[in-house]
Amino acid sequence: MAALPIRDRAGNALADLRFITEEELARLVEQVPVPASLVVVSHADAVLMMFDSWRKQWELPGGTREPGETTRQAAVRELREETGIHVVDLTFAAVAEFDLTKPERRELLAVYRVHLQVVPRLTVNDEALDFRWWPPSEPVSEDMSPLDAEIARRVVHSSTT
Template structure:
């Protein structure tokens, strides 16, 4: 694992990653997004994002009235076609983002799939790859998402 903070090319930084209980999210009103670490055969599912032009974890912004878990389920379905899986809460990641400048917490969920799913490309996810976390991070992969994936894979599943 890398020492935090780590930064991407835009200057965004992953400054903290902590295993937490999902109940801690209730008072954390500043959790506007969720990410999902999907694993199969010791590899992590990364999607190629159309707009950011990089490999990253599935996930995205909370919609009004959604919980962090509902956001994770919806984003996973919309971005990959994966549905009807049970997500486990894994951690909270804290970022310092640059555009606009702000601190932000993200809820991190995980799911381990026994078989490789049928994945659906769409207008946001142009392609998918199974990335082994022991492999180096390529220039077109989010180093922040890769570090989150590594930390989730190394933490005990609950």
């Protein structure tokens, strides 16, 4: 695993990934905005990455919370919208801390995980142009978000230790 912080080509940084409980996340959300959720979907020894149509890179499924939505509800909805996977029993994994550039801000994202026994049928759509199963033991390609890859590596590693 890489030492944090790590940066992507736009200058955004993954500053920290904290493995806390969901109760701690709920208290954190009361103090600091947590505007989005990510989901680490694993099967066998690989993690699901989607090719984002807007950012033109491989990344984890996830996205912005809608008004009144919890981080968990956002994770479930975004996973369904971006991949076609209908899973409600996600496990809270961690909170990721980012230093973002456009606009410049510090942001926290809730990270959930789910391990699938069977490869799901995935749905290409306006947001996700393609999917791949990436083994976290492999190098990060130029067209992959190094921030999301590092989150995936750390979440997968934490669930095996």
